[in-house]
Amino acid sequence: MTISKVLDYAKPSLKGTLRIPGDKSVSHRSIMFGAIAKGTTTVEGFLQSDDCLSTIDCFSKLGVAISVDGEKVEIKSEGLAAWKEPNELLYTGNSGTTTRLLLGLLAGSHISSVLIGDESIQKRPMRRVTDPLKQMGAKYIGRENGQYTPIAVEGTKLRAINYEMPVASAQVKSAILLAALNAEGETVIKELETSRDHTEKMLQHFGATISVDDQTIRLQGGQTLTSTHVVVPGDISSAAFFLVAGAIVPNSNLTLQNVGLNPTRTGIIDALNEMGTSMTIELDELKSHEEMGTIVVETSSLKGAVIGGDLIPRLIDEIPIIALLATQAHGKTVIKDAEELKVKETNRIDAVVNELKKLGANITATDDGMIIEGPTPLHGADLQTYGDHRIGMMAAIASLITSSPVTIDNAECISVSYPNFFEQLTSVLNE
Ligand SMILES: O=C(O)C1=C[C@@H](OP(=O)(O)O)[C@@H](O)[C@H](O)C1
Numbered sequence: 001m002t003i004s005k006v007l008d009y010a011k012p013s014l015k016g017t018l019r020i021p022g023d024k025s026v027s028h029r030s031i032m033f034g035a036i037a038k039g040t041t042t043v044e045g046f047l048q049s050d051d052c053l054s055t056i057d058c059f060s061k062l063g064v065a066i067s068v069d070g071e072k073v074e075i076k077s078e079g080l081a082a083w084k085e086p087n088e089l090l091y092t093g094n095s096g097t098t099t100r101l102l103l104g105l106l107a108g109s110h111i112s113s114v115l116i117g118d119e120s121i122q123k124r125p126m127r128r129v130t131d132p133l134k135q136m137g138a139k140y141i142g143r144e145n146g147q148y149t150p151i152a153v154e155g156t157k158l159r160a161i162n163y164e165m166p167v168a169s170a171q172v173k174s175a176i177l178l179a180a181l182n183a184e185g186e187t188v189i190k191e192l193e194t195s196r197d198h199t200e201k202m203l204q205h206f207g208a209t210i211s212v213d214d215q216t217i218r219l220q221g222g223q224t225l226t227s228t229h230v231v232v233p234g235d236i237s238s239a240a241f242f243l244v245a246g247a248i249v250p251n252s253n254l255t256l257q258n259v260g261l262n263p264t265r266t267g268i269i270d271a272l273n274e275m276g277t278s279m280t281i282e283l284d285e286l287k288s289h290e291e292m293g294t295i296v297v298e299t300s301s302l303k304g305a306v307i308g309g310d311l312i313p314r315l316i317d318e319i320p321i322i323a324l325l326a327t328q329a330h331g332k333t334v335i336k337d338a339e340e341l342k343v344k345e346t347n348r349i350d351a352v353v354n355e356l357k358k359l360g361a362n363i364t365a366t367d368d369g370m371i372i373e374g375p376t377p378l379h380g381a382d383l384q385t386y387g388d389h390r391i392g393m394m395a396a397i398a399s400l401i402t403s404s405p406v407t408i409d410n411a412e413c414i415s416v417s418y419p420n421f422f423e424q425l426t427s428v429l430n431e
């Protein structure tokens, strides 16, 4: 059952400080790397969201001992060779990252297992992972030749590959790297465009040797990982909703602490700067293997921009909320080269365009993105989330500037990445 939520904020301003919760990508990887390494890995700042809990659930079924205490997690493992064959399905929920990275990891293990996810996951393409992994020797059975889950994986011996990525995707790159750890020989991956590099950074943090040079990544198989301590930075993809809110809601000034500032993720900052957002950024002293810092944002006079090319992988998950910002910017915003949006939790080009149109935005879908003319005053409407957390949060932020209330059909889906989103939003509202 889904619960609809009425968002009725009376002309608020946003003031105050938020500590941004843990990064989803890094949280998933902290569990996976802790499960591969022998010994005890400790994690702080872990994101307890539905997607990350799906990852924990899968690894628990593989026999890895994981204990969670708020944002602290402890993973005790005897290494991949000690994982046990699960006697149940591995349920990956709504999480593309869990599904694709597990397909890579399990391919070179001694384990047979079956991966299944929710309705959205069952429609998301997996051949981008299973095709290159089959070239490494992996064995999968799944609908349409390994395109869709449920997918059965029969772990086997793998060999290294030399792979040129046809798509800019950190999930594909990471699945191959995780398989390459167990493969014979040196795997070489040539990226089409630089995508988030959390896997490469975490491999180094756990003691592996990996070389990255001019978008070419090399990893020798057979390396063992050493358990360690991981500090998860706050998720810039979550911070993005408050960066945009601070910029578009009148009389606002927000301080966002603990924001992950890995340069492969900061495309949103580049886009906001280009659109005239008034922001200051201060880097924290480096605590672990990922940069973080504090961003102060205030109400801004915005202008349209062209967002495309190699910026897209650096802000892919932020496009729904950037589209909302663009409705309040002077002139035309063109978002292009973003076809990948069609294969996320839902088709995010259609979802963003349909829902912002209902609020009165001047927005048109294109084959690879959207075009928005602004500024346009927005009004209330009944919106659909399509079960997609990022569409739900976009709608909630939009409701702060609409002339009448917005209703969303499924507010719970937001806990996929940001369980305390509404709590944090309420804490900075001045009505
Ligand atoms: O590797 C990751 O953690 C992610 C990579 C991106 O997906 P793609 O690899 O499909 O671009 C992103 O959209 C997703 O939210 C998380």
Ligand SMILES: C=C(OP(=O)(O)O)C(=O)O
Residues within 6 Å of the ligand: 024, 094, 095, 096, 097, 098, 317, 344, 345, 390, 417
């Ligand atoms: C696309 C996303 O995640 P995933 O691919 O892991 O489902 C997201 O969080 O926006």
